[in-house]
Amino acid sequence: MRGVSRGDRQLWVRVLRFVAAVVGIAAIAYVPVTASDGFGFANYFSYFTILSNVGAAIVLLGGALLTPIGLWWQWFRGAVTTAMLITAIVYALLLSHIDVNLSGEWTNTVLHRLIPLVLLIDWAVFRPRVLPALSWLTWLAFPLVYGVYTLTRGPIVDWYPYPFIDPRSQGYLSMTLGVVVVFIGMTALSAGVYWLGTRGARSRPHAEPTAS
Numbered sequence: 001m002r003g004v005s006r007g008d009r010q011l012w013v014r015v016l017r018f019v020a021a022v023v024g025i026a027a028i029a030y031v032p033v034t035a036s037d038g039f040g041f042a043n044y045f046s047y048f049t050i051l052s053n054v055g056a057a058i059v060l061l062g063g064a065l066l067t068p069i070g071l072w073w074q075w076f077r078g079a080v081t082t083a084m085l086i087t088a089i090v091y092a093l094l095l096s097h098i099d100v101n102l103s104g105e106w107t108n109t110v111l112h113r114l115i116p117l118v119l120l121i122d123w124a125v126f127r128p129r130v131l132p133a134l135s136w137l138t139w140l141a142f143p144l145v146y147g148v149y150t151l152t153r154g155p156i157v158d159w160y161p162y163p164f165i166d167p168r169s170q171g172y173l174s175m176t177l178g179v180v181v182v183f184i185g186m187t188a189l190s191a192g193v194y195w196l197g198t199r200g201a202r203s204r205p206h207a208e209p210t211a212s
Helices: 006-034 048-065 071-095 105-125 141-157 167-198
Strands: none
Touching: 006 048, 006 105, 048 071, 048 105, 048 141, 071 105, 071 141, 071 167, 105 167, 141 167
């Protein structure tokens, strides 16, 4: 019996990426679509979870429908994979026991568990051939900018997306210490994503599926 051809494998990878992207987009859209009038879109898109999942949808659709190549694309994949793993781990450790305003358990599961897992597998299997040595540091720009945005916007609108970055109940000192600890964890995670994506790259790295 003949094995699965390379072209068939490429097709299945594209199909699976596309399906995952559609599921993720559906989960992102579900909350505003089913919400009542006056839904706060600005607040909704101020969640790190939502922003990182938008990035994940771009990565998955790009890999499914196009054949993106080049260092910039691999860098973007790494940045989004890092952000999605931050989403999953922070949710599991700090947020799973509270209401994060995502209607239905299925949306929580998709956005905080399923899509991060898909991005991790995709990154581990289709590793970049090469990345700049300091990529893992630049990937931290997104959570850093997000933190500045949240702490700047929070006092203006009197709303913060997550308790650990909300100084109103715990004070700025306690919040700062907590955020520093979280950021140290993010740094280690980013370095881990870089290592996973480049390990063995000089021997036989997996390549992105190309059009047949």
